[in-house]
Amino acid sequence: DTAVSQTPKYLVTQMGNDKSIKCEQNLGHDTMYWYKQDSKKFLKIMFSYNNKELIINETVPNRFSPKSPDKAHLNLHINSLELGDSAVYFCASRGSGFLTDTQYFGPGTRLTVL
C-alpha cells in the first residue's frame, strides 16, 4: 500500500545508454513531480505534471523527457546518459486544494552512470 513508488531503486548503466525510471502514486493526486538530488544532497525540481499536462520544466537538458500516461504515473526517460546525470531521482505527488498542499515523496532511484 505504498503511496508513491519508484522503480527501479538502483540503476547502474553506461554512458550513452537510454534508461527510464517509473513512478506511480495511489493517492489519487493530480500533480506529480520529478526532483534531482545531487551528490551534495542538493534537491532541485525538474518537472511538474498536473493531470497529465506539463506545468513546470526547469532548466533540464532535453535528453530528459517526462511522460505521464495517466494521472497516477509519471515516468522519466533519459537519453544518451552522461556522467553528470548520476544522482538520486525522487518522484513526488500532491493533491489539489489548500489543505492538501503537501508533497509526498517516493523512495528515490539512485542512478549511477559509468
Next chain:
Amino acid sequence: AQSVTQPDIHITVSEGASLELRCNYSYGATPYLFWYVQSPGQGLQLLLKYFSGDTLVQGIKGFEAEFKRSQSSFNLRKPSVHWSDAAEYFCAVGLYNAGNMLTFGGGTRLMVKP
C-alpha cells in the same frame, strides 16, 4: 525567485540534548513552509508544515517549528534528541501556484553522539 538557506551543514548533538536547526527563506510574500527528513538511503518524509495560523507547528517524532515572519525564519526544534534522529533535514518553501514546486535548502546533517 524564492530561496532557502540552511546555514548549518552539519550539527552534532548528544543524545538527550535539545536541538534547533535553522532555516531562513527569501520571498516577497509568506510562502508555505515545510521540514522534511531523509534517513540514509531513504526518501523524504514530511515532519511538519506551516500554511497559516498558529506560528508554532507541531510535527511527528516530537519535532516542532516556529515561523517568524520578522526574521524570515522557520527553525526546527526538538527538546530531547534520540539516536534515531540522526539524518539529513531539509527545509523547503512552496508557492501556491499552478505548479507549487518546492524550493529546498541545502540540508543539515544531524549526527547524534551517545
